[in-house]
Amino acid sequence: VQDQATVDEAALMALGARGLIRPSATALQVVLGPIADVVAVEGALAGVTAAPGLAVGPVGWLRATDCDVPAEGCGIAAEEAAFDAARHDLANALTARARIAHGAERAIVEAHAAMLDDPALLAATRHGIARGASAAAAWRAAIRPQGEALRATGDARLAERADDMRDLERQLIARLMGLETTAPVFAPGTILLADDLLPSQLLGLDTATIAGIAVERGGPTSHVAILAATLGLPALVAIGPALRDVAEGTRVILDASEALLHLDPPHEKIAAAEARIAAIAARRADALARGHAPCHTRDGQRIEVFANLGSVADATLAMANGAEGSGLLRTEFLFLERETAPDVAEQTADYQAIADTLAGRPLIIRLLDIGGDKPAPYLPIPAEENPALGLRGIRVGLARPEILEDQLRAILSVRPVEQCKIMVPMIASLDELRQVRTVLDRLCAELGRTDRVPLGVMVETPAAAITADLLAREADFLSIGTNDLTQYALAMDRGNASVASALDGLHPAVLRLIGETCRGGAAHGRWTGVCGGLASDPLAVPILIGLGVTELSAAPAVVPDIKAMVAGLTLPAARAHAQAALACSSAAQVRRLAREFAA
Structure with missing residues (x-):
């Protein structure tokens, strides 16, 4: 696989490095090519394939919002000390994760660590603190415009890199504000839904319980798309605002290979999808043997x-x-x-x-x-x-x-x-x-x-x-x-x-x-x-x-x-x-x- 096709090259490299293939997203389905002829299907939402595959399960929502931060600080020295401590803590966490990560996951974590050391970001944050802002407000004011500038280029890949900057913004602010970062727990076989999904959110989950991912926004070459393919998780992105109306616990069929999310399908359709998953797994085992x-x-x-x-x-x-x-x-x-x-x-x-x-x-x-x-x-x-x-x-x-x-x-x-x-x-x-x-x-x-x-x-x-x-x-x-x-x-x-x-x-x-x-x-x-x-x-x-x-x-x-x-x-x-x-x-x-x- 060369460069980017339906799935980013790094995802496929990492898929090979990790060897993580699930029956719901078998190796045979990893690169099916772009779905250019997706048509509307009654009872289904259409999106863009980020990682092909098939999964059946109940919906679980992951909702994240930006937390409020104090505008004014408690003194320049105190805020600088707090910023340095939080940045040091996050850098250590990223370094520790990089040591045990492989392939795409390691590349993403290392990219976050590199951004955390960006001289321009650090200088802008310290300038904000010097003007009386809290460390959290100064950090947000420094990093957010850079992400917005990437989105404003109109380049899809640069816009998706802006998600990494938003991810880093949230991670550091969580440490500055002393917020708990405990990941939510989902039942096994959950189809994870999100308005958007950041790399650290996905990496923080017990992905063994996740059968697939459907996202309102996002793009097919984002780091989350890369990670999904790495983990063998079928993923659909750019579904649009209609996804918000899907209720927690709704049973769905995520057919990411066909770029469709079937909502509350009849029992016979679920049975047929589960039979397809089992048949694919059996063929895969025979081929491997x-x-x-x-x-x-x-x-x-x-x-x-x-x-x-x-x-x-x-x-x-x-x-x-x-x-x-x-x-x-x-x-x-x-x-x-x-x-x-x-x-x-x-x-x-x-x-x-x-x-x-x-x-x-x-x-x-x-x-x-x-x-x-x-x-x-x-x-x-x-x-x-x-x-x-x-x-x-x-x-x-x-x-x-x-x-x-x-x-x-x-x-x-x-x-x-x-x-x-x-x-x-x-x-x-x-x-x-x-x-x-x-x-x-x-x-x-x-x-x-x-x-x-x-x-x-x-x-x-x-x-x-x-x-x-x-x-x-x-x-x-x-x-x-x-x-x-x-x-x-x-x-x-x-x-x-x-x-x-x-x-x-x-x-x-x-x-x-x-x-x-x-x-x-x-x-x-x-x-x-x-x-x-x-x-x-x-x-x-x-x-x-x-x-x-x-x-x-x-x-x-x-x-x-x-x-x-x-x-x-x-x-x-x-x-x-x-x-x-x-x-x-x-x-x-x-x-x-x-x-x-x-x-």
């Missing part, structure tokens, strides 16, 4: 099923789930959230640890994909009007050759030498690939490597897809990043909430680009894989195989399900299905066709 065998279609076509990784924990889960290797190691985890770039030794150690965990299985390492929506403080990139079309991916590596060379040196140091392949992100021209190959060959000569190190490309731009035959003359393999390819093909920004619901990788235009890529690769005997979100989408997999894809790299937790699905396919049926999909007029029509094929 048979998941370690090499993957073939029913008529013998070899399809490699790999896993996307971002950590050693991901690799461990991938091996437990029968992955045949890694089709994508995201190396950004080493470069983000730090003040300086990792050196060669640090990178080598991390790559080697993951290679060791894979026990000799193939490891495809993607070169640093940074820039755009993933900035780093030590790689200053001037403000860009459209970062998605600016300095990102391999363009950053070519602009900063020391970063590229250090990473290549580290990869070349991994043993055994034949285990690693290298993949270049955001390729748009053959010249970019040639520049990387020139650097790689020079470093190999310096290190005394005489073997040809496999170098492949990520097909994420329409330019790369259309010229796949040219790229395949010199690239050793092609791997399609379907999320960025979809964004660029449909001219729809993944971070723009007004168009995100229509951003679907099963759009016929995207499928035609995938087919063109497979043809271009095959013309020169190169294999084509998919490491984007569609590789984990059960509706997409038969189409991908029918288009000529022979390698799928999915979220670690879904590997057994993807293998089981492939084992039930025949190549002629998949090819006919793919051709029918190419003839569809919309993504919604393709999804209807895919559901019929899967039935």
Whole structure:
């Protein structure tokens, strides 16, 4: 899974790291793609899928309000002391939580800790205290405008980061005011409803009692959405004010995969949903039991099923789930959230640890994909009007050759030498690939490597897809990043909430680009894989195989399900299905066709 699709990349990384999959949100459902054809259903509320899945249970409300704080303080010295003590207490709590957290949860907690040390926030708070405000009032006056400014940008992701600032505001004020932060207790199987939900609220709950989440506001790429996917909780957001009328204790069916919350459904509908949940769990258990065998279609076509990784924990889960290797190691985890770039030794150690965990299985390492929506403080990139079309991916590596060379040196140091392949992100021209190959060959000569190190490309731009035959003359393999390819093909920004619901990788235009890529690769005997979100989408997999894809790299937790699905396919049926999909007029029509094929 690459970048953000229906579920943020970090969520899927964390899902793999934690291995927390529930029957109500099985691995097979984790990445179903955006629901672009949601229609009104009587007795149901529609929202936006944040974490797919199915759950049945009674409603439990979590309501939170901002507490009143005194406007005036009890003296500058006293208020500063109180502020320092509360901040120190919260910092310690965040540090303690980060030590035991993993994946997305740890990243979120660390982000909160970093905000707590923000010099501008601290200076503004102390300025307010110096003018006579209470510490709580000064803190609120300092942090709230920053959150409002993020919302005012109109950027959906920045607006969702404003929720983190509101979360931090509440956490520190609670300590300043001496408020109890005991989390409410819900009965097992509760469908949690909230007008909005902050990360600390969800982390503070006993999530073992929560079967799913439905939120009036929020967004599909928020930290709460990430956490929900991490915890295996189906989640629906942006339902709107109608959610407020749902009474405590109302029995509901949360079908987050279909973006619907069914209110007080009849008994037979509940029974049918519970039967679906049980059947999904049974299929999942069977797939896991048979998941370690090499993957073939029913008529013998070899399809490699790999896993996307971002950590050693991901690799461990991938091996437990029968992955045949890694089709994508995201190396950004080493470069983000730090003040300086990792050196060669640090990178080598991390790559080697993951290679060791894979026990000799193939490891495809993607070169640093940074820039755009993933900035780093030590790689200053001037403000860009459209970062998605600016300095990102391999363009950053070519602009900063020391970063590229250090990473290549580290990869070349991994043993055994034949285990690693290298993949270049955001390729748009053959010249970019040639520049990387020139650097790689020079470093190999310096290190005394005489073997040809496999170098492949990520097909994420329409330019790369259309010229796949040219790229395949010199690239050793092609791997399609379907999320960025979809964004660029449909001219729809993944971070723009007004168009995100229509951003679907099963759009016929995207499928035609995938087919063109497979043809271009095959013309020169190169294999084509998919490491984007569609590789984990059960509706997409038969189409991908029918288009000529022979390698799928999915979220670690879904590997057994993807293998089981492939084992039930025949190549002629998949090819006919793919051709029918190419003839569809919309993504919604393709999804209807895919559901019929899967039935």
